[in-house]
Amino acid sequence: MPLIDLANPSRFLAFTSRILPWLIGGTVLAFTAGLVLALFVAPDDYQQGATVKIMFIHVPNAWLSMFVWALMSVAALGTLVWRHPLADVAAKCAAPLGAAFTALALVTGSLWGRPMWGTYWVWDARLTSVLVLFLMYLGVLALWRTVDDPSRAGRAAAILTLVGAINLPIIKFSVDWWNTLHQPASVMRLGGPTIHPSILVPLLVMALAFTLLFVTLHLAAMRNEILRRRVRTLHLLQARGAHA
Amino acid sequence: MTLGPHAGFIVAAYAATVLVVGGLIVWILADYRAQKRTLANLERTGRKPPA
Numbered sequence: 001m002p003l004i005d006l007a008n009p010s011r012f013l014a015f016t017s018r019i020l021p022w023l024i025g026g027t028v029l030a031f032t033a034g035l036v037l038a039l040f041v042a043p044d045d046y047q048q049g050a051t052v053k054i055m056f057i058h059v060p061n062a063w064l065s066m067f068v069w070a071l072m073s074v075a076a077l078g079t080l081v082w083r084h085p086l087a088d089v090a091a092k093c094a095a096p097l098g099a100a101f102t103a104l105a106l107v108t109g110s111l112w113g114r115p116m117w118g119t120y121w122v123w124d125a126r127l128t129s130v131l132v133l134f135l136m137y138l139g140v141l142a143l144w145r146t147v148d149d150p151s152r153a154g155r156a157a158a159i160l161t162l163v164g165a166i167n168l169p170i171i172k173f174s175v176d177w178w179n180t181l182h183q184p185a186s187v188m189r190l191g192g193p194t195i196h197p198s199i200l201v202p203l204l205v206m207a208l209a210f211t212l213l214f215v216t217l218h219l220a221a222m223r224n225e226i227l228r229r230r231v232r233t234l235h236l237l238q239a240r241g242a243h244a
Numbered sequence: 245m246t247l248g249p250h251a252g253f254i255v256a257a258y259a260a261t262v263l264v265v266g267g268l269i270v271w272i273l274a275d276y277r278a279q280k281r282t283l284a285n286l287e288r289t290g291r292k293p294p295a
Contacts, residue, residue: 039245040245044248049248049249049250050246050247050248050250050251050254051248051250051253051254053247053254053258054253054254054257057257057258057261058257061261096268097268100264100265100267100268103264104260104261104264107257107260108257108260108261111253111254111256111257111260112253112257114253115250115253213265217268217269217272220272220273220276221272221275223276224272224275224276224279227276227279227280227283228279230283231279231282231283231286234283234286234287235286238286238289
């Protein structure tokens, strides 16, 4: 099926019905492999001991928190520039998932920081910029709930999303630009990963599992949103019929 | 698998993840059923969904 055909909501619903079972299966498989590797195969870190196991959930959540906002930014362009009919549906459905992953990145980071740094929280550049990202997710969610008309809400949320995208490079490079308690990048860096393969491989498998989870939940949520808009249209038609 | 002296922090981090991810799955499934039910009720009253 050509990608452009998915712009039609009915074709998109048929596509999600076909692909969701495969995505669910892939997600379950990836999580099974990732958790076995992370909990039973990966060795403890020579400095951090078993607390390194928190990394296997903290890092994928942190990556997804930024990836989802980047995806929402592309969808925002789809809404404002190309007027793609599913762009605002994609952005709206990604926002609560991104907020959840960001909240998990903050919570698991705090739970990792307490035994390693001696504190749950410091106002350093990385932690603060991720907290700002979480607040921006809440702002987008609030905007969607405030404006009743989906197309108007979509345009307003798209502008807020594109403005908020400025925060993504700040989060990424905060550990290089400022002195932070948070460690610098150790996987996505120019010189290659600094993590030993015995820990890197489980981390990458868990990252794949969380990404598949996001794609699965996002498509399922988009299907729900298309159905919700059909319900809204039918309600409007009924209301018009009642007044005619 | 031994979790060492900081087992509570590790278990809490995994439990929080399971709780939040589980919540998302339940919420999306419940929403799907609610939308399908409402749509079916509306169609029964004679309205056809837009293509």
